[in-house]
Amino acid sequence: MRLSPTGALRHSGNLFAMALDVVRTLPRRPFQAREFIQQAWFVASVTILPTALVSIPFGAVIALQIGSLTRQLGAQSFSGAASVLAVLREASPIVTALLIAGAGGTAICADLGARKIRDEIDAMQVLGIDPIHRLVVPRVLASMVVAVLLNGLVSVVGVAGGYFFNVVLQHGTPGAYLASFTTLAQLSDLWAAEIKALVFGAIAAIVASYKGLTAQGGPKGVGDAVNQSVVITFMLLFVTNFVMTAVYFQVVPQRG
Amino acid sequence: MGIEICVEGLTKSFGHQVIWQDVSLTLPAGEVSVMLGPSGTGKSVFLKTLVGLLKPERGSVKVAGRDITRLREHDLYEVRKLFGVLFQDGALFGSMNLYDNIAFPLREHTRKSESEIKRIVLEKMDMVGLIGAEGKLPGEISGGMRKRAGLARALVLNPEIILFDEPDSGLDPVRVAYLNQLIVDLNAQIDATFLIVTHDIASARQVPDNIGLLFRRELVMFGPRAKLLASDEPVVRQFLNGRMQGPIGMAEEKDAAQVEQELAQIDEGGSADALTPRLLPSPGITRPPRWEAIARREAELHGTGVTGT
Numbered sequence: 069m070r071l072s073p074t075g076a077l078r079h080s081g082n083l084f085a086m087a088l089d090v091v092r093t094l095p096r097r098p099f100q101a102r103e104f105i106q107q108a109w110f111v112a113s114v115t116i117l118p119t120a121l122v123s124i125p126f127g128a129v130i131a132l133q134i135g136s137l138t139r140q141l142g143a144q145s146f147s148g149a150a151s152v153l154a155v156l157r158e159a160s161p162i163v164t165a166l167l168i169a170g171a172g173g174t175a176i177c178a179d180l181g182a183r184k185i186r187d188e189i190d191a192m193q194v195l196g197i198d199p200i201h202r203l204v205v206p207r208v209l210a211s212m213v214v215a216v217l218l219n220g221l222v223s224v225v226g227v228a229g230g231y232f233f234n235v236v237l238q239h240g241t242p243g244a245y246l247a248s249f250t251t252l253a254q255l256s257d258l259w260a261a262e263i264k265a266l267v268f269g270a271i272a273a274i275v276a277s278y279k280g281l282t283a284q285g286g287p288k289g290v291g292d293a294v295n296q297s298v299v300i301t302f303m304l305l306f307v308t309n310f311v312m313t314a315v316y317f318q319v320v321p322q323r324g
Numbered sequence: 325m326g327i328e329i330c331v332e333g334l335t336k337s338f339g340h341q342v343i344w345q346d347v348s349l350t351l352p353a354g355e356v357s358v359m360l361g362p363s364g365t366g367k368s369v370f371l372k373t374l375v376g377l378l379k380p381e382r383g384s385v386k387v388a389g390r391d392i393t394r395l396r397e398h399d400l401y402e403v404r405k406l407f408g409v410l411f412q413d414g415a416l417f418g419s420m421n422l423y424d425n426i427a428f429p430l431r432e433h434t435r436k437s438e439s440e441i442k443r444i445v446l447e448k449m450d451m452v453g454l455i456g457a458e459g460k461l462p463g464e465i466s467g468g469m470r471k472r473a474g475l476a477r478a479l480v481l482n483p484e485i486i487l488f489d490e491p492d493s494g495l496d497p498v499r500v501a502y503l504n505q506l507i508v509d510l511n512a513q514i515d516a517t518f519l520i521v522t523h524d525i526a527s528a529r530q531v532p533d534n535i536g537l538l539f540r541r542e543l544v545m546f547g548p549r550a551k552l553l554a555s556d557e558p559v560v561r562q563f564l565n566g567r568m569q570g571p572i573g574m575a576e577e578k579d580a581a582q583v584e585q586e587l588a589q590i591d592e593g594g595s596a597d598a599l600t601p602r603l604l605p606s607p608g609i610t611r612p613p614r615w616e617a618i619a620r621r622e623a624e625l626h627g628t629g630v631t632g633t
Contacts, residue, residue: 187415191474194375194409195429195481196401 086200086278090208093201100206107210111172115218119167123222126163127229130154135238148245149252151230156257160222161309165268168215169301173276176207177297180280181290189281199281208273215269216262223261254323260316267312268305275301326354326517327388327406327484329374334383336366336373342541343369347383349536349546351485354614356511356518358528360563361538362572367521368412370538371487374519375407376400387485405433408483408516412490414474416462422449423458426477433481448476451513452506468499472506479514486510488520492527500524504531504603512605512615525566529553529600533618537563539572553599558583601626 131151138147180203183189189199234240279297283289328350335345343366351357361367372378374385376392385392390403416425426445430436436444449455452472462470471491478486491507492500504527511518522528528535529549536546539559545552552560562570569586602622605611611619 183418186413186418187411188417190372190377191409191411191415191417191477193377193401194404194407195432195477196405197432198397198401 083278087274089200090204093205096201100202104206104210107207108213111211111214114171114175115167118171119218119222120225123163123225124229126159127155127226128233131230131233135234145244146248147234147240149248152227152249153252155226155230156223156253156261159226160219161261161264163222164215164219164265165305168211168269169272169298172211173272173297173301174294177276177280177294178290180277181283181293184281184283185286204277207277208270211273212266212269215265219262219265252323256320264312271304272301326515328353330386332384334380336369336380344538344541347543351517351519353517354515355533356531357534358532359521359536360528365538367538368489371489371521375404375409406484408478408486410475410478410488412493414470416470416473418462421459421461422473426480429481448479452476467494483516485517490522492522492524508603509605509609512609512611525564530603
């Protein structure tokens with residue numbers, strides 16, 4: 069691949085064009101239910117275990133940080149409130165995003181890339197089938213659904229991990245931890261996190277599909293595509309996360 | 325019945341690199357044409373441009389009165405149903421077995437019942453000699469079988485035009501001979517327009533009605549087989565005879581002086597090539613009038629011995 073000054077712009081343009089194509093193709097019948105279920109199952113199966121395993125230490129780290137911080141400030145009764153807030157608002161969408169991009173997105177990109185270089189995608193187009201409709205849309209939907217569900221999982225496991233570390237290891241009071249649960253966090257935080265996860269799932273799948281479908285240059289090309297898809301997805305996710313968080317604080321009134 | 329493809333002034337480049345320019349030719353309906361060319365002259369690119377997978381910079385490709393290069397995405401998918409394409413490695417879907425691969429276009433585009441799909445799939449598999457391998461995955465079979473399965477899948481929607489991307493690459497000479505026979509038999513049976521992209525000279529000499537040659541970013545010549553085989557054009561002669569002497573070099577092109585010298589050497593030798601006999605449909609296959617005529621002409625040219633082969 070040769071570097072050209074307009075290359076980055078062109079790729080961004082193509083990426084957005086494909087995102088638009090996905091939106092436009094979304095309502096087209098027949099809906100690929102089989103492919104959707106297979107992909108949802110597949111993405112879930114590669115992400116559930118790592119997500120659970122990552123969210124336990126994540127919840128624990130937050131609990132440790134907040135535990136020592138609240139002790140220094142003399143606000144131990146708020147440690148439950150703070151760690152729930154941190155897990156729910158930031159940690160769980162981010163962990164979900166990392167796992168969806170890292171485990172689900174790479175698998176999607178590698179799969180589509182391998183098909184691309186074996187001419188399977190071209191063959192599909194020649195057989196009169198639109199790969200966006202047939203392959204990309206089900207993957208995007210699957211990854212969005214799984215991201216939303218994973219976000220729930222991370223929230224539960226993260227809060228449970230935080231509870232365990234705060235109460236069992238740092239000798240916090242279980243009652244105070246539970247009682248302060250809802251002093252800071254509110255239901256709209258959960259909704260916001262789920263919406264974030266939904267958007268992250270869509271971004272990860274679209275970037276992975278785009279990179280996979282434009283892979284070229286043999287097996288090495290697929291490797292490069294997977295690599296680039298992870299990097300691009302992470303950058304987009306963190307920027308999107310920042311923007312969505314900023315908007316959320318403007319739109320939804322906060323407690324306390 | 326086969327559909328004519330009319331290519332006019334076609335030019336394709338990637339960035340600043342021109343692949344070929346100003347290619348004009350007509351693939352006659354129902355006939356077999358071969359596009360030859362040294363490696364890296366954009367034969368596969370040409371084939372992909374014909375089905376609209378790549379967009380050319382200039383020129384038109386007219387199929388059934390519609391210009392492939394200007395069609396909207398949606399119409400393009402409709403026109404593509406006229407095409408069957410055999411890709412280099414068969415391009416089978418790796419996650420499906422051969423049966424599902426071949427049934428795929430039927431399940432996507434038709435409302436046929438499973439039993440009818442089964443009948444059609446088995447018929448096409450029989451045509452390419454793959455009966456018994458329905459349950460195999462593409463990863464478990466040889467390259468030759470993958471090509472034949474890819475061919476069966478390309479045939480399943482009864483295409484009017486069939487494009488072959490290097491059907492002989494990676495196959496041994498015996499399998500190539502069988503595949504060539506299969507192509508000729510198919511042409512006699514389904515009457516579609518065939519275009520074969522290859523650099524195998526033996527196939528090019530035996531199989532087609534028409535031959536084209538791509539070299540140095542342009543179409544050197546396109547015409548009936550006999551005309552090309554008897555041509556005095558140095559590039560055509562060099563390529564069809566697989567010689568080192570001539571304008572085509574190892575890397576790219578040679579300088580003019582060297583070419584002159586080499587051509588002089590050949591002329592001293594004065595080799596007059598006999599016209600290779602044409603491959604005819606197998607004895608069991610009913611020949612349509614077109615093939616009857618070809619067989620009669622071949623018999624006149626080469627004596628009676630060749631008609632049966």
